Amino acid sequence: MIPFIPAMIVPYSWSLVLFVVSFFLVRTSIQLSLLSYRLILATVFACLIFYFYPARFSFSRSIPDDWTQLGYQFLQLVDKPFNQLPSLHVSYAMLLGVSLWDVVASKKRWGSAAYRLLLTGICTLIALSTVLTYQHHLLDMFGGVVLAVLVMILSNRIRNALVIKHLTLGVIGFLLIAMTGFYFANMSMIASKVVEDLAIIIASYWLISFTMLACAYQQDKPIRDIRWFRKCSSGRLTVYTRIKFAPIIIIYNGMSLLGQWYFKVFSKSQKYPLTPYAINDKVKVVASARLMQMDLSSHLTYWLFGYDLLERSIVPEKLPYSVHYQIIVVDLAAEISSHTHNLKIAANSSVSTTVHYLYLPLLDLQPLNDVLLQDYIDLFKQIDALIQSAETQAITANNESWVEDSQVKDDQVKDSLITRDHPRFCVTAI
Structure with a gap:
């Protein structure tokens, strides 16, 4: 009508x-x-x-x-x-x-x-x-x-554009995967139903994963709620996290590998561009992306001892005095695992070094303007506590060494004993 x-x-x-x-x-x-x-x-x-x-x-x-x-x-x-x-x-x-x-x-x-x-x-x-x-x-x-x-x-x-982005990626990915499975099923005369059903399962998994990710960005304080992107003590994403967010984790790892390849190929003119910034004579700060395991030893030597020592190929163990180093890794990336584990391996194989791990997801999980000031304060409190703990251990070790070697009169030997366990810190934001 x-x-x-x-x-x-x-x-x-x-x-x-x-x-x-x-x-x-x-x-x-x-x-x-x-x-x-x-x-x-x-x-x-x-x-x-x-x-x-x-x-x-x-x-x-x-x-x-x-x-x-x-x-x-x-x-x-x-x-x-x-x-x-x-x-x-x-x-x-x-x-x-x-x-x-x-x-x-x-x-x-x-x-x-x-x-x-x-x-x-x-x-x-x-x-x-x-x-x-x-x-x-x-x-x-x-x-x-x-x-x-x-x-x-x-x-x-909706709190921010990241919620929209992941909802959109979820729906678009679902439609593309499902339609691809539909067309392949119609093109193939063998197991067409299996192909289409498999595509629907994968597409649904993609949609659910990105919907959960959008919910994570919608939270008021997701930076405190680490259950969304939980990591173990060594900075690796847990199995449960990988299962929940496999699509986005695969994408980010691909981007990470691409970034590492670009860093290695196109930074030849600056072999070690990640220059540490010295806060004082004991503390250096380095900001870097996740690095390849094969490059960690070279970067670690460069951070701790400088470019000249690295170019002269001097092995850290042959240095006149053994200095104990403390490395504090601040992990800011939620969607990819940190290379803290590989850094520990590289540190133990070269110098006397203790690696600490702190987790504060800031980059893609949460915009900077959504991060609470208290989160920064808690982070620096943890760093300060680690530094004070290392200094206390160094003083205790120095006192014990002084008592054991009280019969030694050579001032040079005494100075070397005091220097041996003196802590030096390298704080890296990775």
């Missing part, structure tokens, strides 16, 4: 124009972020529904022979009658109307009222045109309204 009105093809085409123009109408970064969140969420969720419920328009539509004919011919070419429920035209119209409601600020009340009346009229005509052009059914229109309402509720509660 709904009439077909050919002229409604005009407001139906306004949806694309309003979609593009909306990004130029918003006035603040907050409005731009909220607009982007809403449109991305609506598109992602709609595509997911299209996959599970691929509705099609139920009856054919004749092309009119008046001035609107060209518009309907173009529509028939670019907008096929598939993926009907929900109607994205309706969802976009509502979301754009709400997002652009306050972008025009006029000193005169009639100016703002006229703008809002015009915006409401455009969005209403776009929504009505979906059924009056016989492009959607009435149920599709209601589905678009429900989707828009859900997206507006959800977008107002």
Whole structure:
């Protein structure tokens, strides 16, 4: 009983124009972020529904022979009658109307009222045109309204863009994997059902993993809740963490290997660019990415003893005095394992060194502006406690050495004994 009105093809085409123009109408970064969140969420969720419920328009539509004919011919070419429920035209119209409601600020009340009346009229005509052009059914229109309402509720509660990013990656990955399995199953005459079912299982695993990751970013204090990315005492991700977030961990490890390869190939002019910054004569700080195990010994020697000693190939064990070094590793990356374990192996094989491990995920797990000041304070308290503990052990060792060698009168020998267990620190943020 709904009439077909050919002229409604005009407001139906306004949806694309309003979609593009909306990004130029918003006035603040907050409005731009909220607009982007809403449109991305609506598109992602709609595509997911299209996959599970691929509705099609139920009856054919004749092309009119008046001035609107060209518009309907173009529509028939670019907008096929598939993926009907929900109607994205309706969802976009509502979301754009709400997002652009306050972008025009006029000193005169009639100016703002006229703008809002015009915006409401455009969005209403776009929504009505979906059924009056016989492009959607009435149920599709209601589905678009429900989707828009859900997206507006959800977008107002999202904490940062990382939540949107991982939800989007989850849905896109699911669709790509599932469709790839579908096409391979149709191309293969053998075990086609097995191929399609396997693709669905992998795609579902991908979607669940990224949805959990989005939930981790949505937490108020995920930096304190290490159950999302739990690591053992040596900085390695636990098996449970690897199972939960295998897709993102595989991606990050691939990026890490690529970074290590780039560092090795394109940094030949600067063989050891990770120059330590000396806080004082006992403490140095080095910021580095995760390094290859084969390079750790060279970097460790460079950090502790300098470039000249490394170039002269002097073995640390042959130094005149044995100095005990303390290395404190501050792990800031949540999604990949630290190379602390390999660093311990390299340190034990070269010099008398103790490696400590501290975990403070900051980089991709949490934006810097979401990190609490107390987390920084706790980190520096832990570092200070480790340094004081090492100094206490050094004083105790020096006193014991002094008592045992009290018969020795050579001042040079005494000085060497005092120097032997004096702690030196290298704090690395990896």
